[in-house]
Amino acid sequence: MTLELENVGRNINKQWIVENICLTVADNECLALVGPSGCGKSTTLRLIAGLDPVSAGSIHIRGRDITSLSPSERSVGMVFQSYALLPHLTVFENLELGLRVRGVPKPERRFKIKGILDLVQLWNRADNRPAELSGGQRQRVALARALLRDPEVYLLDEPMSNLDAQLREDIRPELRRLVLEQRKPTIYVTHDQHEAMAMAQRIAVLHEGRIEQIDTPYNLYHNPESLFVARFIGRPQINCLKGDSGSIRAVRPESIRFSDEGLSGKLQSREWLGNSQLLFLETQQGVIRMMTSPDQGIPAQIRLTWRAEDEILFDADTGLRSRR
Amino acid sequence: MPLLILLIPSLLFLVAVFALPLFRYTWLSFHADSVMTGLVAIPNQGANWQRFIHDTRYLQDLFQTLRFSVVSVTAEIVLGLVIALILHQPMRKRALIRSSALIPWALPTTVMALGWRWIFNTPYGPIDRLTQSWLGQSLNALGEPSIAWITTVYADIWKTTPFVALILLAGLQTIPSDLYEAAKLEGAGSWICLRRITIPLLLPYLGLALMFRLAQAFGVFDLVQVMTGGGPASSTESIALYAYWNALRFLDFGYSATIMIGSFVILSSLILITWLVVTTARNRSQQSLAR
Amino acid sequence: MKATRFLILALLVWSLAPLTWQLYTSFCIDQALVTPFASLNQRWTLDHYQSVLNSNPPFIRYLLNSLFVGGLSTFLTLLLAIPSSYSLSKMGRRSSLVIKFFLIGCALFPYVLLFLALLEIARYLQLGNSLIALAVPYAALSQPLAILLLTNAFSDLPAELEDAARVEGLSVVQRFRWILLPLISPAIASTAILVFLFSWNEYPIALTWISDSGKLTLPVAMARIAGSSIHSVPYGPYAAATVIGSIPLILLVMVFQKPIVSGLTTGAVKG
Numbered sequence: 001m002t003l004e005l006e007n008v009g010r011n012i013n014k015q016w017i018v019e020n021i022c023l024t025v026a027d028n029e030c031l032a033l034v035g036p037s038g039c040g041k042s043t044t045l046r047l048i049a050g051l052d053p054v055s056a057g058s059i060h061i062r063g064r065d066i067t068s069l070s071p072s073e074r075s076v077g078m079v080f081q082s083y084a085l086l087p088h089l090t091v092f093e094n095l096e097l098g099l100r101v102r103g104v105p106k107p108e109r110r111f112k113i114k115g116i117l118d119l120v121q122l123w124n125r126a127d128n129r130p131a132e133l134s135g136g137q138r139q140r141v142a143l144a145r146a147l148l149r150d151p152e153v154y155l156l157d158e159p160m161s162n163l164d165a166q167l168r169e170d171i172r173p174e175l176r177r178l179v180l181e182q183r184k185p186t187i188y189v190t191h192d193q194h195e196a197m198a199m200a201q202r203i204a205v206l207h208e209g210r211i212e213q214i215d216t217p218y219n220l221y222h223n224p225e226s227l228f229v230a231r232f233i234g235r236p237q238i239n240c241l242k243g244d245s246g247s248i249r250a251v252r253p254e255s256i257r258f259s260d261e262g263l264s265g266k267l268q269s270r271e272w273l274g275n276s277q278l279l280f281l282e283t284q285q286g287v288i289r290m291m292t293s294p295d296q297g298i299p300a301q302i303r304l305t306w307r308a309e310d311e312i313l314f315d316a317d318t319g320l321r322s323r324r
Numbered sequence: 325m326p327l328l329i330l331l332i333p334s335l336l337f338l339v340a341v342f343a344l345p346l347f348r349y350t351w352l353s354f355h356a357d358s359v360m361t362g363l364v365a366i367p368n369q370g371a372n373w374q375r376f377i378h379d380t381r382y383l384q385d386l387f388q389t390l391r392f393s394v395v396s397v398t399a400e401i402v403l404g405l406v407i408a409l410i411l412h413q414p415m416r417k418r419a420l421i422r423s424s425a426l427i428p429w430a431l432p433t434t435v436m437a438l439g440w441r442w443i444f445n446t447p448y449g450p451i452d453r454l455t456q457s458w459l460g461q462s463l464n465a466l467g468e469p470s471i472a473w474i475t476t477v478y479a480d481i482w483k484t485t486p487f488v489a490l491i492l493l494a495g496l497q498t499i500p501s502d503l504y505e506a507a508k509l510e511g512a513g514s515w516i517c518l519r520r521i522t523i524p525l526l527l528p529y530l531g532l533a534l535m536f537r538l539a540q541a542f543g544v545f546d547l548v549q550v551m552t553g554g555g556p557a558s559s560t561e562s563i564a565l566y567a568y569w570n571a572l573r574f575l576d577f578g579y580s581a582t583i584m585i586g587s588f589v590i591l592s593s594l595i596l597i598t599w600l601v602v603t604t605a606r607n608r609s610q611q612s613l614a615r
Numbered sequence: 616m617k618a619t620r621f622l623i624l625a626l627l628v629w630s631l632a633p634l635t636w637q638l639y640t641s642f643c644i645d646q647a648l649v650t651p652f653a654s655l656n657q658r659w660t661l662d663h664y665q666s667v668l669n670s671n672p673p674f675i676r677y678l679l680n681s682l683f684v685g686g687l688s689t690f691l692t693l694l695l696a697i698p699s700s701y702s703l704s705k706m707g708r709r710s711s712l713v714i715k716f717f718l719i720g721c722a723l724f725p726y727v728l729l730f731l732a733l734l735e736i737a738r739y740l741q742l743g744n745s746l747i748a749l750a751v752p753y754a755a756l757s758q759p760l761a762i763l764l765l766t767n768a769f770s771d772l773p774a775e776l777e778d779a780a781r782v783e784g785l786s787v788v789q790r791f792r793w794i795l796l797p798l799i800s801p802a803i804a805s806t807a808i809l810v811f812l813f814s815w816n817e818y819p820i821a822l823t824w825i826s827d828s829g830k831l832t833l834p835v836a837m838a839r840i841a842g843s844s845i846h847s848v849p850y851g852p853y854a855a856a857t858v859i860g861s862i863p864l865i866l867l868v869m870v871f872q873k874p875i876v877s878g879l880t881t882g883a884v885k886g
Contacts, residue, residue, distance in 0.1 A: 327702040327705055327706060328702065329702075330698040330699055330701060330702035331698075331699045331702045331703065331714070333695050333698075333699070334695045334696060334698075334699035334758050334762060335699075335714075337695060337754070337755040337758060338717075338718075338721055338755060338758055338759070340755065341729065341733070341752055341755035341756060342721050342724060342729070344732065345728075345729045345731070345732030345733065348732045348735070349731070349732065407626060410619065410622045410623060410626055411626075413619045415619065415623065419872055419873070420869075421623060421626075421627070422872055422876065423868050423869050423872040424627055424630055424631060425626055425627075425630050426868050426872065426875065426876075427630060427631070427634070427861075427864075427865055427868055428630050428633075430812055430816075430864045430865075430867065430868045430875075431816075431860075431861055431864055432815065432816040432818070432833060432834040432837065432860065432864070433816065433818060433834070434818055434834040434835070434837045434838045435833070435834065435837050435856075435857050435860045435861060436633065436857070437837075437838075438837050438838075438840065438853050438856070438857055439633055439634070439636075439637045439853075439854070439857045440633070441853075442636075442637070442640060442850045442853055442854060443633060443636055443637075445850065448648060448649055448850070450636060482629075482630075482633065486630070487879070490876060490879050490880060491879065491880065493880070494879075494880030494881075535723065536722075536723065539723045539724070539725055540725060542725055543725020543726070543727040543728060545727040545818070545819055546818040546819065546834070546838075549818075549838065550837070550838045564725070564727040564728065564819075567728070567731070568730070568819070571730075571731050571734075572823065577731065577735075580731055581731060584728045584731065587728065588728060591725070595723065
């Protein structure tokens with residue numbers, strides 16, 4: 001494994017911000033870190049980059065222990081949420097700064113920067129300042145800076161959260177082309193689960209500084225290990241119903257069907273989503289979300305059911321998956 | 325840890341310039357150190373403090389300094405608010421007007437103190453000529469004890485109002501304009517807007533200007549030293565000037581130090597009281613706004 | 616609109632009339648000052664300027680002294696305050712708050728009261744009559760304002776800029792050179808100009824430290840001219856000195872109005 005985190009933790013004032021993080025990321029693999037804000041996903045990234053000191057555990061890149069190395073000795077390429085471009089320097093100068101302090105001679109600097117800017121199709125904007133670029137172009141400059149280092153590991157911290165929704169969708173294939181083709185381990189931090197599923201082969205869900213589950217997008221959705229993951233992954237959110245003997249039954253909205261028998265309910269409201277519709281149905285178990293095809297009619301007597309295999313059981317006390 | 329190292333030089337300088345003198349004064353205030361002792365410090369069992377408590381000239385100077393501070397700072401705040409409101413209006417050549425308004429603040433106090441001596445000169449200055457021709461008598465603005473202190477107050481107002489106005493202008497610019505629009509929709513006039521919106525929201529800035537100006541005015545020195553020399557009949561003498569005379573004219577360092585440490589204690593308690601009053605007023609106005 | 620215009624005019628008259636009167640006085644012959652309404656064949660003169668400029672030492676000397684002390688103390692202040700502000704901006708909330716309160720306390724302190732102790736220090740270290748030494752207390756007295764202003768500027772910078780530079784391998788010195796100093800340069804300009812104004816105008820310390828007439832700063836020189844006699848009326852030369860002494864500052868305020876205003880007001884808005 002190329003990037004390995006073993007029981008990594010960060011402690012500030014006797015409080016663990018992140019704790020017991022164990023991750024391995026292979027070459028050519030993109031791992032997404034997701035979780036609600038404050039869950040420690042950015043902190044984890046900063047620990048890998050060396051921007052914050054590690055309080056416990058160790059980090060290895062290709063077997064080399066980098067736990068106590070400075071950021072510049074770690075060979076990581078990082079893209080920041082705000083892109084972190086210097087406003088008073090041109091695109092070219094922004095890219096040149098790192099090369100210059102690393103002692104790369106001038107002709108070589110120019111050659112490398114030209115190559116990278118051609119790759120991200122921004123050579124014609126080399127003499128512009130960041131303020132003169134669009135959001136998408138700035139993001140590509142930030143990416144170019146990371147690529148320029150030819151690092152062992154790529155770290156992307158919410159690289160698209162400052163772009164509007166349409167642009168994000170357009171940029172995803174571009175980002176995959178540029179980063180994933182480098183065949184280096186990549187960690188992608190985002191709060192947007194759609195983005196995580198689109199970009200990553202595996203996703204780690206963080207909750208209060210700990211990893212709840214690391215798995216493929218498919219498994220996270222269909223086999224969540226905890227109630228937290230089940231609720232966090234998937235929109236509209238999973239339905240949680242009270243089961244017998246202190247258990248919680250969770251059912252995805254698209255698994256709910258109308259039927260002749262089962263839980264009776266009343267239509268509260270509906271949302272049209274174009275290719276589907278979302279129904280909010282009031283039952284004695286609380287409001288149930290149901291996702292169905294847009295031309296589905298509403299029966300006069302509403303009764304809800306679902307297949308037993310679509311139901312996921314959790315322990316109400318621990319929030320963990322309980323197998324039948 | 326390396327972060328702290330960067331701070332240490334500055335802090336050392338600050339301690340050397342602010343804290344050491346206070347310790348030195350406290351120590352000196354319990355010693356006789358004057359021409360009488362050959363400028364050598366000799367313990368004198370609190371004689372300086374005995375003298376300080378019964379010093380009627382100090383008492384007079386304290387009264388005069390407080391009178392100067394309160395009157396000039398009050399006037400500066402009122403006038404500063406008016407000027408801030410004027411400068412807040414949209415206007416052409418804003419930069420030029422602001423610069424002109426700032427000039428009095430930027431000039432060295434002693435330069436204008438000299439100018440004022442000529443402007444208020446009796447009988448040749450323009451002000452005295454005006455009163456001579458209008459009132460038929462000389463104003464004697466710098467020679468008459470009951471008037472001279474007002475003349476110094478005027479000079480102080482002229483110099484420091486721009487500073488107050490700028491602070492208040494910064495405050496005005498933080499007030500969102502939709503508050504005024506909402507009030508106008510409710511039918512409030514400009515007076516109500518000023519009383520109910522501008523002044524309450526400006527209170528933190530008024531408090532800041534008040535505290536800084538009171539502290540500075542309490543230490544008034546340059547202006548009176550050059551403009552009146554403390555006269556006539558010590559009627560414009562300030563505490564700082566008295567301490568200065570004691571040190572450099574009467575060469576009594578021990579007593580000068582006593583005056584300064586005593587004044588420091590008085591000023592600190594005044595600032596503390598002002599601060600308490602300002603914060604309670606601010607809290608009350610915030611409560612009334614919340615309601 | 617008309618009322619506003621009138622008020623602006625009143626404001627300008629209030630601010631500028633005293634100076635204008637000095638300007639007028641400085642060009643009048645003594646006779647015209649004493650009897651302004653008498654008709655004189657000759658009213659205007661440059662004599663006052665000549666006598667001020669040719670006095671011994673020449674008036675220009677004082678301006679140069681003030682310029683030297685102002686420049687040196689500004690440089691010293693920034694040299695001390697920039698690293699301090701950087702570390703203060705990186706500190707935890709609670710410890711930085713304690714230091715900020717201490718700084719505000721120092722800024723509130725009427726520094727006139729310090730002159731005696733500073734004079735003692737100057738005598739003890741034999742620093743009297745040295746313009747270079749005078750810059751040291753000025754730099755120290757300017758620390759509170761400078762640190763508070765610059766700390767605000769450092770805290771306003773996005774932290775990611777420095778993080779990115781660390782990943783790129785820039786050392787602290789390189790980060791200052793390439794990132795921090797260029798980006799806080801507006802705040803540095805504001806601080807520098809305010810410190811310069813303070814040093815240029817400072818009176819009590821210069822009064823007690825400097826006695827050598829060739830080394831006087833402008834404020835002390837002005838006061839000395841005034842102190843030379845209270846009853847005689849060399850008001851023409853006084854006025855000429857006032858005008859010459861004011862011109863550099865008027866230019867300074869005109870040119871640097873923006874950084875002065877922003878320096879004074881960011882302190883107020885954020886403090």
